[in-house]
Amino acid sequence: MDLDAYVLERAGEWDRMEELARRRRLTAGEADELVILYQRATTHLSVIRSRLPDPVVIADLSRQLMAGRAAITRGRRFDWRTVGHFLTDGFPLALYEARRWWISLALLLLALTTALILYIADDPAIAELFLSQSQIDRLVASDFVGYYSEYQAQNFAAQVWTNNALLTAQCIAAGVLIVPVVYLLGSNMFNVGLTGGVMVDAGAGSTFLSYLAPHGLLELTCVFIGAGVGLRIGWAWIAPGPFRTRRQALASRARTGMVVAVGLVPTLLVAGLLEAYVTPAPVPTAVKIAVGATVWLLFLAYALIQGRAAHTRRTLDSTYDLPTA
Structure with a gap:
């Protein structure tokens, strides 16, 4: 040659x-x-x-x-169109597909927490099993309200954002084991119930709600979503469904979990900003709750309405991709 x-x-x-x-x-x-x-x-x-x-x-x-x-x-370069697709399709679609899990979980936990608040308020001796009388007095007199203005707003927002993001990530990551998610949710909701019960018993129930609602609507929803998606991942290997192995089902749910985890990061940032700037703001309680409720309703509309539209688009695309006879 x-x-x-x-x-x-x-x-x-x-x-x-x-x-x-x-x-x-x-x-x-x-x-x-x-x-x-x-x-x-x-x-x-x-x-x-x-x-x-x-x-x-x-x-x-x-x-x-x-x-x-x-x-x-080589890896794909950053493209704003990818970000736009994630916001209009990827994230809301993942929220919508897991809606039965996190909505059911939210309703169940809110009912249990409300029952716990009323139970502790009806029998103050229960709170004394976990808190001393001096701790209860400080909580009612200053600690609960002072918590939201103890640090500078920007530092407090960052701290709240980090803590909530960590909790949500733990729920998603530990979902495959199921039990850790139940423990994380149980311990956090018990703390809310204990605090609420003490405040209601002291006649400060309105204060408890006025300081919890502005940010809590969005914040707790994010936690419920993380926990619901985590439990959905765990259920995938228990009941993978027809035509899929446990490995395939687990991988599919885990990918959805990663999408939700990424999408909840900026959502929890918004919740942290509400908690740092709106909750302690010197404005009428109705205004603070209205702001928090508006943001929360917008997020629910995004998750359910935009998510349903993304689901419809994906279904249509899959139909058009089917081979013809």
């Missing part, structure tokens, strides 16, 4: 491959061309190595192949 003739005949393809590899953006046709040229070049390199192993030619072609491979396998 004449090496010079072989290289001369194919050098144009190698140069074209290198040219495509250097471009920042490729059309679909150019991307397909790059893959084909890369596959052909690897064959050419194999032929040269086996028949006429010229080190210069091998080194040069290897360099071009490395460039081609890097272009084919």
Whole structure:
């Protein structure tokens, strides 16, 4: 085999491959061309190595192949369209598909927490099993209200955001084991019930609600979503459903969990800002609750209405993709 003739005949393809590899953006046709040229070049390199192993030619072609491979396998660059698709389809769709889990969980836990508040308020001796009388007095007199203005607003918002994001992430990540989610939810809702029971017993129930509602509507919803999605992941390997293995079901639910985890990060930031700036604000209670309720209702509309629209679009796309007979 004449090496010079072989290289001369194919050098144009190698140069074209290198040219495509250097471009920042490729059309679909150019991307397909790059893959084909890369596959052909690897064959050419194999032929040269086996028949006429010229080190210069091998080194040069290897360099071009490395460039081609890097272009084919490189990660996707940041694209605002990806962010837009996540906000309009990915995140709301994940919330909508898991809606039965987190809505049911929210209703159950709110009912249990309300019952606990009334139970403790009706029998103050129960609170004394967990708090001393001095702690109860401080909680009612100053600690509960003072908690929301103890630190500078921006620092408090960051602290609340971090704590809530960690709790939600733990619920999602531990969902596969189920029991840790139940423990995390139980301990947090018990604390809310204990505090609420003490405040109601002291005649400060309106204060408790006025300081909890502005941020709590959105904040607790996010926690319920994280827990519901986590339990949904755990249920996937218990009951994977027809036509899927447990591994496939678990992987699918886990991917949805990651989408929800990412989407809840900015949502919990909004809840943290409400808690730091709106809850302790020196404005009428009705105004604070109205602000928190408005943000909460907008989020629910986003999760259920926008999520349903995203679900419909995906269903239609899947229908159009079906092969025709």
